Amino acid sequence: MWLLLVLGLVSILIALLLGSSAYRDWTGTNRGEAGERTRITAQVVEDVDYIPNSDGRGASVPVPARVHWVGADGVPHDAVSEVRGPRRAGDPVALWVDRNAQPVPAELSDDDVLFLVILCALLGLVVDGILLVGLWHGVTRWTLARNCAGWEREWASIEPRWSGRASST
Numbered sequence: 247m248w249l250l251l252v253l254g255l256v257s258i259l260i261a262l263l264l265g266s267s268a269y270r271d272w273t274g275t276n277r278g279e280a281g282e283r284t285r286i287t288a289q290v291v292e293d294v295d296y297i298p299n300s301d302g303r304g305a306s307v308p309v310p311a312r313v314h315w316v317g318a319d320g321v322p323h324d325a326v327s328e329v330r331g332p333r334r335a336g337d338p339v340a341l342w343v344d345r346n347a348q349p350v351p352a353e354l355s356d357d358d359v360l361f362l363v364i365l366c367a368l369l370g371l372v373v374d375g376i377l378l379v380g381l382w383h384g385v386t387r388w389t390l391a392r393n394c395a396g397w398e399r400e401w402a403s404i405e406p407r408w409s410g411r412a413s414s415t
Contacts, residue, residue, distance in 0.1 A: 254374070272359045286343055290339055310326050
């Protein structure tokens with residue numbers, strides 16, 4: 247039992263250390279990519295209708311739409327990007343592009359990264375918990391089987407004398 251308790255505490259410690267490390271790595275990567283991403287303003291080339299999300303309220307569902315912008319070097323660019331409606335042709339939209347002027351997903355906020363790390367750590371703790379509970383049940387079943395086998399052996403030697411069926415020699 248003590249071993250399982252120690253394993254549980256160690257798994258919590260490992261989850262915390264891995265979560266902390268993942269947060270540092272993820273925010274560092276996110277900030278590192280920030281230099282490779284640039285936020286620009288593009289114009290929608292075609293009308294984009296409002297498409298409600300699954301609960302019918304709140305923000306529109308993003309849909310692929312053609313957008314146009316002129317790069318810092320004066321070169322015009324066209325691409326397809328996710329746009330939330332309603333938008334009319336010519337309306338400005340925020341767009342993230344890489345060094346090759348290709349649309350890329352927006353960088354994650356620190357809150358988004360924190361949420362993902364907490365979610366991963368909780369998932370790890372749930373998996374650890376399931377493994378520990380399974381191990382606990384395995385140990386208790388094994389212990390019960392050994393105790394029952396020992397009881398059977400002792401009873402087999404004592405029962406004949408106790409019941410009076412033992413041969414009196």
